[in-house]
Amino acid sequence: MCRWLAYLGEPLRPATIVLDAKHSIVAQSLNSPLGAETVNGDGFGFGWYPTGEDSPAEPALFHSTEPAWNDENLRELTGAIKSHLFFTHVRAAAGPPIQQTNCHPFRYENWMFMHNGAIAEWPKIKRDLTVLIDPSLYPHVLGTTDSEVVFHLALTYGLRDDPLGALGRAIRTVEEIGNKHGTQFPWNGTVAISDGSTLWTTRYSSQGRTRSLFHSADIPSIREMYPDVERLNAFGERAKVVVSEPLNDLPGVFVEVPESSAVILDDDGYRQEQFLAA
Structure with missing residues (x-):
């Protein structure tokens, strides 16, 4: 459906991996061997946490409906700034229209969220899921994607205190409502979430x-x-990078994340745990 990349570590010019890697996320927007679609040209997004003592806690976002490979502003931006934590997402639209408000990543306060995948038969269950979003959060849903609804549903379920637990509850809700509507396999996706210091995928x-x-x-x-x-x-x-596809062909550099798993990156390093395992 889409391809994405999340970086956490020492401040880095994002172009180093967003543009310059052999199989960069921009290269994957043109040719994605492991993706459901080879081309991901229905817009893109870049989100980053500014680095420095006086930097704001909220991430900055740049969205465009142009293909990532055709946007000179992305090259200028990722070559000029440095960030310790950033997200990049290239989109292959699965139904919702191509518009800036449907481009990932999504933001709420200091939180960023992006998703690759889909809710099966989304139009069937969209209303049932949307009405579960906390009324105070609903005005912040600006687009029409299933991903943004799941983000705000997870916020409703306590994302700010328990990111993996809240995301898990949101996905289980998708499955329960989907099953009620006759959808056998409602959820498919990889997700990245951050508060500016920790990365959960x-x-x-x-x-x-x-x-x-x-x-x-x-x-x-x-x-x-x-x-x-x-x-x-x-x-x-x-x-450290978490990415939909390896950025190079060097054996051992990239390790596949197992099914039903979460990867957590923070000041203590890397750890992996089960996520919604049966």
């Missing part, structure tokens, strides 16, 4: 056949495997 589908998701190995291990690759000097010791 998940891979789960009702059918157990989720879109692809990978995380990078730790930088010291990669340098040990590939001591002659000068490009690795651009990354700090804590740099």
Whole structure:
């Protein structure tokens, strides 16, 4: 459906991986070998947390309905700023129209959210899910995607205090309502969420056949495997990427995230746990 990338680590110019990697997210927008669609040209989004003591807590967003490969502003922006945590998403629209308010990532206060996948038969269950959103949050739903509704449903269920628990409750609600409407496998998706310091990502589908998701190995291990690759000097010791598809062809650099799993990145490093496992 789409492709996305999330980075957490030492401040980095996003262009280093968004544009310059062999299989960058922009390259994947043109040719996505592991995606449900080869081309993801229905708009894109870039969200980042500004770096520095006086920086605001809220992330900044740049959305465009142009294909990522055709947007000069994305090149200018990702080459000019530095950020310790950023999201990039290229979209293949599955029904909702191509408009800026439907481009990921989505933002609420200091939180960012993006999703690759879909709610099956979304028009059937859209109303039932939307009315469950807390009335105080509903005005912040600006687009028409299933992803944005799930984000605000998770906020309703306590995302700010328990991100994985709230997201899990939102997805279970999608499954329950979908099943009531006769949909056998309502949910499919990989999700990234952040509050500006921690990154939570998940891979789960009702059918157990989720879109692809990978995380990078730790930088010291990669340098040990590939001591002659000068490009690795651009990354700090804590740099980590979670991405829909590997950014290069070097064996061992990217590791597939298992089905029904969550990957958490924070100041303590990397950890993985089960997510909505049967």
